[in-house]
Amino acid sequence: MEITLVETLPQAIHEVTAVGVIIKAVIILAVISAIAGFGTYIERKVLAFMQRRLGPMHVGPYGLLQIAADGIKLFTKEDIVPQNANKFIFMVAPIITAATAFIALSAVPVFPDFTIPEFVPLLGGVFVPSIASDINVGVLFVLGMMAAGLYGPLLAGMSQANKWGIIGSARTAIQFLSYEVVTGLSILAPIMLVGSLSFVDFNNAQSGGIGSWLIWQQPVAFVLFLIAGFAETNRTPFDLLEHEAEVVSGYATEYSGMRWGMFFIGEYANMITVAIIASVVFLGGYDADCTLGWLFIILKIAFFFFLMLWVRASWPHVRPDQLMWLCWKVLMPIAVVNIVITAIVMMV
């Protein structure tokens, strides 16, 4: 039996123009950066509530302007480069992290399509696509970019002439490389089902309501992806890269000010990317037909984001050996088995 989940793409009503893509890129950069900042606020708030605290309260109403305060602080802080550091690499490393995180986002649908209203001068009528560049190997691209993001922490840790940094970068290498495998394998099963590497195709394949979500067909793949996602984004319980109780601040030990801030933004951008991928691939994505589709995807992304904070508040982190054990002895075999079963089911 031939199952074709992929419908032919609905003909784009609007022409994707360069101006639209640039606007989209600017929006992504601006919004995600803002969200990364806002994410810190949310993280502090959620963690506080879970520990029955109030979190930031004093800068602005409910501490909302804390982000601004932190931002001002980060921008105005002295930029220190250690004496024995490889200065060029030291300075470039945070840019790699931030850049790869944002590049990854270019192939991910963020917000639905929309057209700038006509009354807006100059840009009126420009169509802004949901994806900055809807390449047909979107998933592969995103995963690849996230994998390339490994160089940020790795180079940062090695360049700073600090033993904690070295340990941090070593951990970066093993953790990111290992879980790259699990991410890829776990997402392979949905790809097999959808038959496309484009996120738009994923979205469209699940447009038949909640019942059509891939999570029901691929629960194991979802769980594996989620676990691997935590590891890829360096979140608790896998935050070994910069675990302060063990390696001071890992690869970020010598960083301060905005350079450190770029790691931070990169991490949050990656979190959003993973949340978006999870939402699009497993939870139906945005429903282009529904007027509230954009809201739904935001809620889904928000849920994943919240889940990361929630987990951080609840669970302790694991040892490096446990991490490796989990990856190679548990998750990877399960992912392979999952692919095999999926393949068998598809064949049958």
Place this chain on the structure above:
Amino acid sequence: MSEVQTVENMVTISIDGAQYQAKEGEYILNAARANDVFIPAICYLTRCSPTLACRICLVEADGKQVYSCNAKVKEGMEVTTSTPTILEERRAIMEVYDVNHPLQCGVCDKSGECELQNYTLEIGVDSQSYMIPDTKRETTNWSSVLHYDPGLCIVCERCTTVCKDMIGDAAITTAKRGGADLDKGYKESMPKDAYAMWNKLQKSVIAPSNGTEFTNCSDCGECLAVCPVGALVSRDFVYKSNAWELKRIPAVAAHSSDGAQIYYEVKHGSIEDRTEKIYRVTNEWNFVSLDGSARFAYDFENRGADNTGVKKDSTAFAAALEAFKKAETIRFNAMITNEEALMLQTLKEKMGLKLYNPEVRAFQKFLGYYIAASGSSLYSTDTDAIMKKSDFVIAVGTALRHDSPALKYAFNNVQKLNKGAGLYFHPIADTLIAGFGKSVETFTHKAGLEEAVLYLILDLFADKEKLPTEVKAYIDSFKTTETQTITEKVEKTIKEMVLNEETGEEEEVSKKVKEDVQKEIIVTTNGLVDLLGGDSSKFDDVFAKMMSKKEAFSLMVGEDFYFHPKAENLAKLVALIEATCNMDVVMTPPKSNALGVALICDLDDTATGYTVGYNENGDFRLSALGDGDLDMPAMNQQEGTLTSMSKRVLPTNAALEYEGYELNDIVKALVGAPEHTIDWTQMLPVSKGFKALAFDTLPNAFTNDGRDNRGYVLDVTRQEVQLPAVEPFDQSVVLEGEIAYRCNPARQFNDFTDKSHEIFETFSLYASPAKAESLGEKVEVVFENGSIVLDVVSDAKMEGDIVKVPDFKAAKDVYGLFGASRYQTVTIRKV
């Protein structure tokens, strides 16, 4: 003066089973205290008579309950200090003392030094069995310095006792309180002594004895010192500071030559002003009594012209060095330490300066005459020895009340405690001294007749065998013998033949009949007695009474002698008296350290040329008064030694901070000197009786039995000399007409006492009430070489027409007006 304790006059007693040695005739309490055995006692004062007011010193001696302050030790006496009955009495007494005693210990100025508090705790009074309605008693101020809170008073009568037995003023006494009567039931239920004590206590308070609200006394403040509770406090000190905050600096009273032991009690001025100030002066009142200047003239420290403290002023110091190099004379007074006197003497020796000090120079000369005539390097007795031994004291040539408070106390104390007698010769009659005792005779002689006084003493006391014949003849020449016919009543027995009517026989009956008989007797009139203002017809009988049972005689000689035109003859007469009579002599050094200066410095008679004045007038003035060209430390800001009238070299300490230059710095710069002033102490001249002892080795305390163990006593050397050849007295020096006497009011001695804020005696003319009335309010006293305008103040204890002109302000140059005599004929004009 340390007494030799021989085996003969010691007895052995046992107190609570332990054996102790005690002086024969000593009270049990004093014997116990001397041996460091504790017997509680509130009302008893050493050196005063027992009052038996508190009754807490109850002990059992040989099985009988006695008051230890009142019972004398006997050989083999067994004393028990506490038995159940005695403890019961003591507890009841302390409970009674606590009845209605205000619980204001928190604010009381005694602040924990309270004997009532101590004994209440010692005896463990933790509940009260007695009560009585309280009587409202208002606080009063008795004088410019005395503050009395009768609410706190426990009527132990220590104040009245010390005032009567030691000070002699007897200015306060017990008075009626008007309190409620005791409940009759207490008489049965209470211990006997406690009831008796309470009965008396409930009826009395202390009040001025002259019947007014104010005391008329010398304001010595000894009553404040002895008060065991906070009832008597200096007005200046009321509620000012707690005792525990005050730091005690042992020192020597600076103004009079008594050399009284004092403590300066210092504390920071206030919260803002952290420089230390003297708050009060206290003393070991069981062993030493202070005069008003010692107790109240304490804040005379030099704080510079602007009152902010003295700092090192190098320009003034350089000017001082120049002045010394230029100077021919240094003028100073007795208000310096031995060390400073030695520095000045060094300057004299090395720089050829003259030392000019008229007040001490006169004393020094007199001492010189005395030494030459007697062969003894110093006079023979001191106040302490007089109080302990003498029972007959004679004061000549000294205004006892003003010149030397310690001698006045000794004179009085001998009358009160030693059942003594006293003779007081002075041109100005003093009603207070006449009232010291029944056996005190006062002679008001003409000024200038001091020689005649000494001849009278020779007549009365000298061993006629020892007297040179010409002196004996001279004395006899004043005696006239005349035959008087007096009528005596004589009882005669007359035998009569009386006819017996019953029997009709004649019988011989003897009958006693009184009959006037004319009798002729020979009466000797002592012309000297009459010459000195006495009544020779009565004097013989009075003197005979005074002389009964008297063994130890003392003569007090004062400043009038030093400034007498016939000083040399007086000194010889004093030496003759000492040689031929059984009599000790003490001389009053005029003010402060006059004896030390007299011994150390080689003084000159005149001042010439450029003069540096030290606390005196001069072309360049070193002054501790804050008004000179270079500041010097005052006596309470420096350490060193003072030589007292008792021939003791006493260490005194700096109570207050001083950061400026001292005399030693000047001497160091001029001729070289040791680092510190006190390094001079061991360099004091041994030939004059001083000892080569370092300042820091000098002891400064009294022993338990009251012996003075401060500093050291000057060595007195004695040489055998011929009896001095004395001249007949010279009647030509007798002054007639209006006479002024150079004499300070009781608490004033110098500019420093005048500077002190608790001394109120003014620089005025002091006269007897009658004289004061005739003089009016303000007068000009005209001397030969100048005049001075003074207010007139009436002194109720003076009699006669001679007026007193004070000399305590150096700037007024009263010494210059009087010249070489203490008496001057003057013209007094109303202004």
Place this chain on the structure above:
Amino acid sequence: MSLEHFKNRNIGTQHYTTIDVGHTPVGAMQTFTQVAKRTVKGELFVGLWVTLREMINALFKGDMATVKYPFEKLPISPRYRAIHDMLRLLESGSYRCIGCGLCEKICISNCISMDTRYDENQRKEVSEYTINFGRCIFCGYCAEVCPELAIVHGPRYENASEQRAGFSLFEDMLTPIDKLNLQQEYDGFGAISPNADDNIKKTPLAY
């Protein structure tokens, strides 16, 4: 005591109970079983639930632990020893302080200083009084020794200052006369014990 005893650092009662931590799995099978069991048991979700529950309690049931300190303060124990208060007599409104100087005397850091004088009503008056809070160690001796319970420790514990020496005057610590009705009786250090009445005899020496 022998050296052995000295070396034994486990002082105190040694009644330890061992909790059941299970045993370390031996071999691949046991390990697998343990992993499988733990996976199925959902222990991780228990953890998630705990934090979520606390969040719900904190947000919606008012069970928030945070006190917004400078704006709201926790009630403080009466025995707490903070900045001193000078109390007044409730009846007359005059100072309780009689100027006895015991606080000044007992102060072990020497931070209390006072001047007194004889006033017009023939009473002892405290003319000036100061505590240097830069030196005060808040030991409470002054409050304990005060016979009148005039100097007490109040609830004001915010005494940070820009200088080491911080002098507080009598008037600063005194209960304002218009707030006399708000004056609390102190029951901290030095206050009268609850059974003081039982100890009272006829003289104050007993208690």
